[in-house]
Amino acid sequence: MKPAAFDYYRPRTRREAIEVLIEVGEDARIVAGGQSLMAVLNMRLSQPRALVDIAAIDELRYIERRDGYLAIGAATTQAELLEYDFLADDVPLLAESLPWVGHFQTRNRGTVCGSIAHADPSAELPLCLATLGGEVVLETRRGRTRRIAGGDFFQGILTTERRPDELITEVRFPLKQEHHIYRFQEVAMRHGDFAIVALAADIGEREIQFGVGGVADRPIVRCLSRDDDLAEALNVLAWSLDAQNDAHASAAYRRHLVREMGRRLLAGETTEEEAADVYPSR
Amino acid sequence: MxxxxxxxxxxxxxxxxxxxxxxxxxxxxxxxRYADDLAIPPGTLHAAVVRSPHAHARITRLVVDEALKRPGVRGVLTGEDVKLWASPFPVGVRQSMEHWCLAVDKVRHVGEPVAVVIAEDRYLAEDALEAVEVDYELLTPVVDPEAAADDEAPTLHEDVASNVVNDRHFRYGEPDTAFETAQRTLSLKVRYPRNACTPIECYVVVGQYDPAEGGYDVMANFQGPYALHSVMSRALQVPANRLRLRTPPDSGGSFGIKQGAFPYVVMMALAARKVGAPVKWVEDRLEHLQAASSATNRVTTIEAAFDDQGQVSALRFDQLDDCGAYLRAPEPATTYRMHGNLTGAYAIRHLEVRNRIVLTNKTPTGLNRGFGGPQVYFALERLMQRIAVELEIDPLDVIRRNLVPSDAFPYRCAAGALLDSGDYQRGIELGIEQGGLDELLARRDAARREGRRYGIGYTVAVEPSISNMGYITMAQTPEERRRAGLKNGAxxxxxxxxxxxxxxxxxxxxxxxxxxxxxxxxxxxxxxxxxxxxxxxxxxxxxxxxxxxxxxxxxxxxxxxxxxxxxxxxxxxxxxxxxxxxxxxxxxxxxxxxxxxxxxxxxxxxxxxxxxxxxxxxxxxxxxxxxxxxxxxxxxxxxxTPAELTAPDEDERINSSLCYGFIFDYCGVAIDALTGRVEIDRYVTLHDAGRMLNPQLVDGQVRGAFAQAVGAALYEAFHYGPDGSFFSGTLADYLIPTTMEVPDPRILHMETPSPFTPLGAKGVGEGNNMSTPVCIANAVADALGDTVEPGDIELPLTPSKVRTLMGIEEPPRPEGVGEDSTETTAGGGSTLAASDDVEIPASPQRVFDSILDPDTLQAMIPGCHSLELTGENAYRADVTVGVGMIRARFDARVELTDLDPPRSLRLSGAGRSGMGDAEGAARIHLTEIEGGHTRLDYDYEVTIGGKIASVGGRMLSSASKMLIGQIFSRLSHQMSGAKVKRSLWQRIKHRLIDRGGDA
Amino acid sequence: MYIRHDDRHQVTLTLNGSERSAHAESRTQLCDFLRHQLGVTGTHVGCEHGVCGACTVIVDGRATRSCLMLAVQAEGRRVETVESLGEMEGLDDLQRAFRDHHALQCGFCTAGILMSCHEFLRRIPDPSEGEVRDMLSGHLCRCTGYTGIVQAVLAVARRRQNHREEEQ
Structure with missing residues (x-):
């Protein structure tokens, strides 16, 4: 289980990185933390001609609170974000969901932007980005940038709006809004596994942005009104996701979780597991 | 003296x-100093194995010329070489079926070795894997053991009339009379899944050949039994003293699994001979999960005759064991390892057994910690729980009523096991008291008062250790045994x-x-x-x-x-x-x-x-x-060697092991009402393994076995598709529990020394693999109550499965939302079917003609580099298929058939790549709609096999839907005159560099 | 930096405090480089897809899967492996606790676990059992059932905490 051969580029600046992308284009893969890509390369499910390693680009390593959003550079790791002192104040949904992302060891190298670029439909960070209505910032030649809303960025399974000559330079998560409540809940087979169903909610005074991961081919967000019949809205949502059976969970189970876990999440009820606190066991 | x-x-x-x-x-x-850490001889080459992506196929062509031209490649070992220098492995039953270390004519499971590429390093060897060209003629796979046992099922081994390669009946005491006269009888059909104890270190083999001596020298992390040395030396056609087999000082775990390394010992010995140099092979995790070894999955129908107090007088076992594609030595040992003690810890005098061994298109089975025990106790202890439910009495009372009496040791069981020592009654009382059963019962009451699902499960088991070499011959008839020469001892x-x-x-x-x-x-x-x-x-x-x-x-x-x-x-x-x-x-x-x-x-x-x-x-x-x-x-x-381990007697009684430890387990589990997750509240496990030589290591064995058993109970299973595709190829698919999933069991001990071993000790390493899965299942059954069909309690009890058993009441699908999903159970599948439609701004006739036009067809297929006409409406295509970062280049055949212009046609394709094989067909219907436009309806079925199915299971469905959708949206783009988007890179590539489009 | 796919590149890094260098291709996994080029075989390889954790080493102070990192990516970095642990030819407190709590059997996964614990305890000196289990969930051990490992880590944390308090 060894990767096929590839040319390796390690640019020092974003400009340099983009130039390489323009030169090598579609046959290049960008690697930052490599926590998804390296496994795929080892299995030879991908045999790119070139690897463009952006992990050493210092100018892309930052967490900055700006006007209304938290900007996270493309070389910033998940661990660095989790250790950011103001995370719970700035973007509480991230503080809730980041511990669900992989493990301590993979968060040490895995980047925030990398997870979003990979667009795994079960991953937590794309779900949060879409739910909060964040943005992805892409840059191409001569400093031209595009900003794409999180909801539009994910185009399907492992597929995004990024063009081959574009580099994701940062993602932007909107800062906590006053009087909003943020909640996250996930069911996975084991701790740290890909979600069977992950739910994220940004509960405002009138509206709820409700995101579902792990079910459709991308994170799906619906705006629910607090005046709606939530049970009915969740049922419509559950059925609209084209849930699939796989080896670990049935489609009906996934729909059940969207409806029932969704209802409890919105109502702020703890699950029985949390309430019973049966772990660590006696 | x-x-x-x-x-x-x-x-x-x-x-x-x-x-x-x-x-x-x-x-x-x-x-x-593990196997992969040891120094290797100068000039050692490295191997990578070409494996079958198909579950059942005939190899029609195998060409290695291209692979030999790849950099660093020094040779390729194929079935032809193997036929020249080796023999098939000896098989434990009298059937004319052949198992070679490499496929010679057919492949019978996904991952079966087909050729070995030998190169200067592992990276180079893997580079050349996809250059080995193999053509397969697909055959109908048989996957389900019961379907495979059917007379009409296709057979895996042509010279054997049935996939049931061994069928034996045993009768001890007078079971028929007992059943006829019993106050009650109860029958239960259960299935035990495929799983494996998956050591963290995979197989490592370094083969050498000495032409001067005509002998082989192999270093491997093989774990024994060394009875298999004779199997290997016979396959290599050398006397045993010309196969020197060495093991490294340290091993990264085995749990039985490294017994399955033996075919690779032969394979790498031959690989070394082929290239005239030492050859090293390190199995990788994908290879290991897919094709190393597995526990035997079993379908058991078990029946008890008992009275109103729960006293069991007779048992009937009907066991159907699925040993996979080949009966690999020492199988069918899984079936007979427990034979002498099939009645467990109980004094049940009448017993009838039918054992069938069936072959299916799955990885061959072999040693796996617990070996036969988990399968037997899953049936027996589930049945005992059912008897208690049926009689509405405490399961512990049913257990107590049937235990072997304390003063009866050594006790000869119905099928011949001589239970060496024990005091089971005392064990139960000790376990109840020291494990805190009362507290657990109170917790159940409290939980139930709160409306929560909480259950308690019990298991008693005897844990056999030090097996009798003679038990394996139980698969033979007494006559066959006599002819072959009686075997016994250890x-x-x-x-x-x-x-x-x-x-x-x-x-x-x-x-x-x-x-x-x-x-x-x-x-x-x-x-x-x-x-x-x-x-x-x-x-x-x-x-x-x-x-x-x-x-x-x-x-x-x-x-x-x-x-x-x-x-x-x-x-x-x-x-x-x-x-x-x-x-x-x-x-x-x-x-x-x-x-x-x-x-x-x-x-x-x-x-x-x-x-x-x-x-x-x-x-x-x-x-x-x-x-x-x-x-x-x-x-x-x-x-x-102990005198007590004698050969099977004339009445087919066998003391299948020397020692029999005693285990009494119980546990409380809570089931989460929302998720169906089973939380182990407390697990108590009492062991009498005779004299403990080092209690710290005894506890270590218990904890390790328990953790593996929690995996088997709740998480782990090898999943296969109906076509034999394998879906558990990574450790993100095969779910070994982590520290978050494994609670700390409460371990209790008593010591009744064995009179038959020099130090009074018995084995203790496998007990919880046997007792714990069924104990947890019994607790889940207790928690779920009567609403659940007893046979539906199947391992692993995943949240989805348990929640489904609790009943998911789905509100109806709102009108116009989503698609009908008829399946309600998990399982997935490598065959994916769906339908969709697309509108095209052109008339049906124009659309039809366009599809038949090679240029349009090429433009329709995403990533199509070239399309070459090979027959009427038949093409060979070079296609790079990609979803996100995952990409593979397919050598594909595309065909348009069933032409009914301008109404319908069929577009089919089949391709292979280093990543796996894909085959699919779409039925296309064209309907004229408003404005002279066309609505194109299509429904498709795609089958995906090989590596991509093994590792990408959870994404296959969405990915194929997206790719198929792309074909028709590109057609629509093409017909509307809009240029099909050519990516920026494609444009740049043509301008700047072109290295052959190696994607 | 640019390395052609068929070039061999001289990779220089600080391994357990000493500068070491050897040749690697662009595609060479860090775990292979450490084991087979630099000869530190204490780091083991269990899955090559980042799940089992056996190959975990510390890179620039962070526990990292060495199967998910290329040798060339370690250029110029500080890499610590299990061989760096220990005091004066003997075991350090963490290693001793592993032995005393029977936290290993076959030992194949142990090196990676030790490296994770090493970083974790530096970062979180006074962890709860839940935190320890959460950190350890990035490692698969097939032998021990984890109990001994959890106990060992908690015991070391307590002992170090006591030491710190005594010193103050």
Whole structure:
């Protein structure tokens, strides 16, 4: 289980990185933390001609609170974000969901932007980005940038709006809004596994942005009104996701979780597991 | 001479103590020497294995020319070479079916080795894998064991009339009468899934061939049993002394699984012969999960005859064991390992058994911790729980009523097991009291009052250890056994030597896999010879060319504490008695007066004393001063086999193991109402494994087995599609529990020494693999209550499965939302079907014609580099298929058939790539709609096999939907005159560089 | 930096405090480089897809899967492996606790676990059992059932905490 051969580029600046992308284009893969890509390369499910390693680009390593959003550079790791002192104040949904992302060891190298670029439909960070209505910032030649809303960025399974000559330079998560409540809940087979169903909610005074991961081919967000019949809205949502059976969970189970876990999440009820606190066991 | 010294008389400084391990320092400092850490001979080449992406196919063509041209490739071993230099492996039943180390004509499971590429390093070897061209003619796979057993099912091995390759009936006592006269009977059909204990270290083999001697020398982390050495040497067509098999000092776990390394020992030996150089192969995780080994999945129908109090008079077992594609030695041992003790811890005198072995298109099965136990107890203990439910009495009462009485030991079971020792009643009472059952019952009551689902499960089991070599012959008829020569026993081997400076060295042929044999062997010898533990060196490497070994050598059937430590004891006693005899002659004292301790040998009265190293050293330095009976030198090898392990008798009774430990387990589980997740509230496990040689290691074995059993109960299973595709190819698919999923069990002990082993110890390593899965299942059944069909309690009890059993009441699908999903159970599948439509701004006739036009067709297919006409509406295409970062280049055939212009046609394609194979067809219907436009409806079915199915299961459905959708949206773009988007890179590529479009 | 796919590149890094260098291709996994080029075989390889954790080493102070990192990516970095642990030819407190709590059997996964614990305890000196289990969930051990490992880590944390308090 060894990767096929590839040319390796390690640019020092974003400009340099983009130039390489323009030169090598579609046959290049960008690697930052490599926590998804390296496994795929080892299995030879991908045999790119070139690897463009952006992990050493210092100018892309930052967490900055700006006007209304938290900007996270493309070389910033998940661990660095989790250790950011103001995370719970700035973007509480991230503080809730980041511990669900992989493990301590993979968060040490895995980047925030990398997870979003990979667009795994079960991953937590794309779900949060879409739910909060964040943005992805892409840059191409001569400093031209595009900003794409999180909801539009994910185009399907492992597929995004990024063009081959574009580099994701940062993602932007909107800062906590006053009087909003943020909640996250996930069911996975084991701790740290890909979600069977992950739910994220940004509960405002009138509206709820409700995101579902792990079910459709991308994170799906619906705006629910607090005046709606939530049970009915969740049922419509559950059925609209084209849930699939796989080896670990049935489609009906996934729909059940969207409806029932969704209802409890919105109502702020703890699950029985949390309430019973049966772990660590006696 | 005092050779009768029993350890009870010896000072016990070490035996029975919680001694920390002599192994640990090296392992903790990264100085372990595992197979992949050892130096290899200069010029060693590296192997990668070409494997079948199909479950059942005939190999019609295999060409290696292209692979041989790849950089660094030095040779490719194929079935042709294997036929020339080797033989098929001997098989345990009389059927004409062949299993070779490489496929020679057919492949019968996904991942079956087809060829071996040998290159200068592993990276280069893998580079050349996809250059080995293999054409397959697909055959109908059989996956489900019951379907495979059907007379009409396609057969895996043409020369065998049925996939049921062995079918045996046994009758003990008078089961028919018992069933006829019983107050009640109850039957239960259960299935035990495929799983494996998956060590973290995979297989490693380094093969060498010596043409001068005509022999092979192979280093492998093979774990035994060494009965398989004869299987390997026969396959290699050499006498056993021309196959030197060596094991490394350390092993990264096995749990039975590394028995399955033996076909690779033969394969890499032949690979070395092929290239004239040593060849090393390190199995990777995908190979391991897909094709190494597995527990046998079993379908059991079990039936009990019992009275109104729950006293069971008779049992019937109908066991259908799925051994996969080949009956690989020592199978069908899984079926017979438990045979003598099929009645468990119960005194049930009447027994009827039917055992069938069926082959299916799955990985061959083999040794796996618990070996037959999890399967048997899952049926037996689920049935006992059902009897209690049926009678509305406490399950513990049913258990108590049927236990083997305390005064009946040694107890001969109906099928022949001689339960060596125990006090099961006391075990139950001890477990109840010390485990806190009352508290657990109160917790259940409290939980239920709150409306929560909480259940308690119980299991009792006997844990067999030190298997009888003769049990495997139970698959044969008595007549066949007689003709083949009766087999029995379990020879274990140990050597103790003392060097000229008095240092003690011990060698055991038990090939440990992490259990701490070096520590325990040192404990035993230290006590016998009165030297310090630290002064003893224990060597556990096994070299069949130099060391003492026998067919029962190796690491299996929990034989170390009972048998191997006994052999160590025996060898140490031989040294002891020689030294005693020297001392008695020199000091003119009697043997009873001589003591060994703290590095000295002395008389009780203090009159004589000499250091151990002086006394022992004399055998080397001054043999002339010794009694005449002394030969000089000091090295003793002991072989030990217990008399109780006799061959099967005329009535087909078999004492299948020497020792039978006792286990009493119970647990409380809570089921989350929302998620269906099973949370283990408390798990209590009581063990009587005879005398504990090192309680710390005993607890370690219990905890390890328990964790694996939690995996088997709740998480782990090898998933196969209906076409035999394999879906559990990574450790993100095959779910080994982590520290978050494994609670700490409450471990209790009692000690009833075995009268049959030298130290009174029994095996303890496998018990929880046997008892825990069913105990958890019983607790889940108790929690779910009567609403659940008993046979539906199937492992692993995943949240989705449990929640489904609780009943998911779905509100109806709102009008116009989503698609109908008829399936409600998990399972997935490699065959994916769906339908969709797309509108095209052109008339049906134009659309139809366009599809038939090669240029449009090429433009429609995403990533199509070239399209070459090979027949009428048939093409060969070079296509790069990609979803996100995952990409593969397919050599594909595309065909348009069933043409009904301008209404419908069929677009089909099949392709293969290094990543796997895909085949699919879309039925296309064209309907004219408003404005002269066309609505194109399509429904498709796609089958995906090979690596991509093994590792990408959860994404296949969405990915194929997206790719198929792209074909038709590109057609729509094409027809609307809009240019099909050519990516920026494609444009740049044509302008700047072109390296052949190697995507 | 640019390395052609068929070039061999001289990779220089600080391994356990000493500068070491050897050749690697662009595609060479860090775990292979450490084991087979630099000869530190204490780091083991169990899955090559980042799940089992056996190959975990510390890179620039962070526990990292060495199967998910290329040798060339370690250029110029500080890499610590299990061979760096220990005091004066003996075991350090963490290693001793592993031995005392029977936290290993076959020992194959142990090196990676030790490296994770090493970083974790530096970062979180006073962890709860839940935190320890969460950190350890990035490692698969097939032998021990984890109990001994959890106990060992908690015991070391307590002992170090006591030490710190005594010193103050």
């Amino acid at each position: 005092n050779s009768q010294v029993s350890l009870h008389d010896e000072p016990r400084t070490y035996i029975g103590k919680r001694q920390s391990r002599v192994e640990d320092e090296a392992l903790l400092r990264g100085l372990g 020879v274990s081997t140990a050597t103790v030597s003392v060097d000229p400076m008095g240092g003690v060295s011990v060698h055991v042929s038990s090939t440990p896999q992490g259990q701490g044999h070096r520590t325990v062997a040192a404990q035993v010898v230290a006590d016998v010879l009165g030297v310090s533990l630290e002064s003893i060196r224990v060597d556990v490497e096994l070299d069949t060319g130099k060391d003492a070994w026998s067919i029962a050598s190796g690491n299996y059937s929990s034989r170390f504490a009972g048998a191997v430590a006994g052999a160590v004891h025996k060898a140490a006693l031989k040294i002891h008695s020689r030294l005693v005899s020297i001392a008695t002659q020199q000091w003119k004292v009697s043997a009873e007066d001589i003591l060994f301790s703290e590095g000295r040998v002395y008389t009780q009265d203090g009159a004589h004393s000499i250091s151990f190293h002086r006394l022992a050293g004399a055998t080397h330095w001054a043999p002339g001063t010794l009694p005449e009976s002394e030969t000089g030198g000091l090295r003793e090898t002991a072989f030990w």
